[in-house]
Amino acid sequence: MTTVSLCLQACREEDASMALTTAVHVLVFTLLYVAVVPGQCGWSATYATENICVLKGSTVEMSCSYTFPMHRTVTSTFWFTRNGADGSRLDLTVDPDYTGRVTYRNKTNNNHTLIITDLRESDSKVYRFRITTDQSGQRWIGQPGVKLNVTGLQVDVTPATVTEGQNVTLTCITSCPLTDNPTYIWYKKNVTSPKASGQSYSITNITSEDSGEYYCEAQNIYGRLNSSSVSVDVQYAPKNPSVSRNNP
Numbered sequence: 001m002t003t004v005s006l007c008l009q010a011c012r013e014e015d016a017s018m019a020l021t022t023a024v025h026v027l028v029f030t031l032l033y034v035a036v037v038p039g040q041c042g043w044s045a046t047y048a049t050e051n052i053c054v055l056k057g058s059t060v061e062m063s064c065s066y067t068f069p070m071h072r073t074v075t076s077t078f079w080f081t082r083n084g085a086d087g088s089r090l091d092l093t094v095d096p097d098y099t100g101r102v103t104y105r106n107k108t109n110n111n112h113t114l115i116i117t118d119l120r121e122s123d124s125k126v127y128r129f130r131i132t133t134d135q136s137g138q139r140w141i142g143q144p145g146v147k148l149n150v151t152g153l154q155v156d157v158t159p160a161t162v163t164e165g166q167n168v169t170l171t172c173i174t175s176c177p178l179t180d181n182p183t184y185i186w187y188k189k190n191v192t193s194p195k196a197s198g199q200s201y202s203i204t205n206i207t208s209e210d211s212g213e214y215y216c217e218a219q220n221i222y223g224r225l226n227s228s229s230v231s232v233d234v235q236y237a238p239k240n241p242s243v244s245r246n247n248p
Helices: 003-011 016-021
Strands: 026-027 032-036 043-048 052-056 060-067 073-078 102-105 111-116 127-135 140-141 146-151 156-157 168-173 183-188 200-203 212-220 223-226 228-234
Touching: 043 127, 052 111, 052 212, 052 223, 060 127, 060 146, 073 102, 073 111, 111 127, 156 212, 156 228, 168 183, 168 212, 168 228
Parallel strands: 052 146
Antiparallel strands: 026 032, 043 060, 060 111, 073 127, 102 111, 127 140, 127 146, 156 168, 168 200, 183 212, 212 223, 212 228
16 A cells, blocks of 8 residues: 555545544565554644633634645635534534624635634634545545633632721733733723733732722733722721729
8 A cells, every 4th residue: 555545545534634643654565664653644733823712792703724735626625613413514604602603705726714703602612624625425524623711701709708908909800811911901980091901910008099890901912801890998007095084
């Protein structure tokens, strides 16, 4: 069996990329082995990034560049996260979980971009790209895919009970580190100008005038999101009792 015939046999499998990730060895002539690895058959898929963390409600783009065997014509390209009812890979454009939120771009020049709008936390999944050619059975799934994490925002206050004179820290929390240099801005309700920037906001020697509701706004290249507000109620510090003595 030649290297070429080995490639064609391996690439006819639905999950050829998985099969090729581990080198396949075939005895060609006595004591001579040929190892087939991704790209040797002419198949390859390269993702622009493999991990993305974005804010709920944002729009994300995932790109994949690919190659396929010579003398073949690509008949379909699409992204998927799961199989359909018939067991075949389910194109995201017809997946009911993504209705009206998915588009493809640059379906030429061996580059393909997936765009998902109005992201939900339930969209946190691994997204993979699939190519099919006019050769019966030739399909390629690019591994490992793109792992997308969609996060909301929460504000943590330390300490939980706030007393006058303490140092208090408010922290904007996400479930994953936001991608591409996010910015954070802090606001106090009913106050026009921002209070601070940065993922954490510290108030030193806090007073009753600092009582109120605070929230953070996070932003990266994919979008922005405001957290729900958290109430900071500054309690008066206990005063040391004084004792007066009246002389008879």
